[in-house]
Amino acid sequence: MASQDYLFAPEILDIDLDQSDAKFNPKLSIADPGEGLVVRPLAKQDYEKGFLQLLKELTSVGNISQEAWEARFNDMKQCKDTYFVVVIEDTTLNKIIGASTLVVEKKFIHECGKVGRVEDVVVSNDYRGRQLGKLAVGIMQPLAKKLGCYKVTLNCTDSMVKYYTGLGYKMEDNNANFMCLRL
Numbered sequence: 001m002a003s004q005d006y007l008f009a010p011e012i013l014d015i016d017l018d019q020s021d022a023k024f025n026p027k028l029s030i031a032d033p034g035e036g037l038v039v040r041p042l043a044k045q046d047y048e049k050g051f052l053q054l055l056k057e058l059t060s061v062g063n064i065s066q067e068a069w070e071a072r073f074n075d076m077k078q079c080k081d082t083y084f085v086v087v088i089e090d091t092t093l094n095k096i097i098g099a100s101t102l103v104v105e106k107k108f109i110h111e112c113g114k115v116g117r118v119e120d121v122v123v124s125n126d127y128r129g130r131q132l133g134k135l136a137v138g139i140m141q142p143l144a145k146k147l148g149c150y151k152v153t154l155n156c157t158d159s160m161v162k163y164y165t166g167l168g169y170k171m172e173d174n175n176a177n178f179m180c181l182r183l
């Protein structure tokens with residue numbers, strides 16, 4: 001197989017899922033997420049493996065040419081230590097079936113601290129209910145810790161609050177209102 005052009009070094013995912021608040025029963029690990037499945041960084045070759053089709057199960061994606069995909073992938077890769085798109089591939093079908101993203105925001109406050117933001121969590125319909133969503137979100141906690149973040153945040157709909165609460169996230173009393181100005 002041709003070598004993969006990864007968004008970030010795969011060794012960064014050498015992390016222990018036990019460091020996450022997500023609890024797995026039966027146990028899952030990043031190295032062993034299930035038969036035929038692999039957890040790894042997004043690769044440029046994932047255009048061919050249905051990554052964008054997977055994102056369509058989350059929200060509107062539009063028509064993205066391979067050229068546009070590669071330009072965005074390269075941009076993200078150049079922003080070192082910022083974009084960590086993690087995918088779950090079903091290697092029996094060469095298909096991306098799950099994904100989540102950690103965006104690392106560098107700040108001046110908190111002594112030049114960093115905040116991780118979890119984005120674009122999705123598991124393909126046929127693979128739901130197998131703890132893969134928990135895995136996709138659960139990875140983000142030790143990953144953010146390893147990358148030096150002091151906290152991880154995310155936005156979700158009311159219907160997903162229970163889901164994320166089960167994975168250790170809390171509504172913070174002083175910061176419960178998410179506001180947005182659409183452009």
Ligand SMILES: CC(C)(COP(=O)(O)OP(=O)(O)OC[C@H]1O[C@@H](n2cnc3c(N)ncnc32)[C@H](O)[C@@H]1OP(=O)(O)O)[C@@H](O)C(=O)NCCC(=O)NCCS
Binds near residue numbers: 130166
């Ligand atoms: C949300 C999503 C990622 C969950 O994926 P999944 O692989 O089915 O989740 P898991 O198998 O890891 O489920 C873990 C637990 O959460 C529960 N759960 C799953 N979806 C849930 C939901 N929408 N609301 C509340 N609980 C939910 C499961 O019942 C399971 O509970 P258990 O541990 O007590 O058995 C998946 O349904 C999805 O991709 N949905 C569409 C995109 C989306 O909504 N993404 C999140 C945007 S904020």
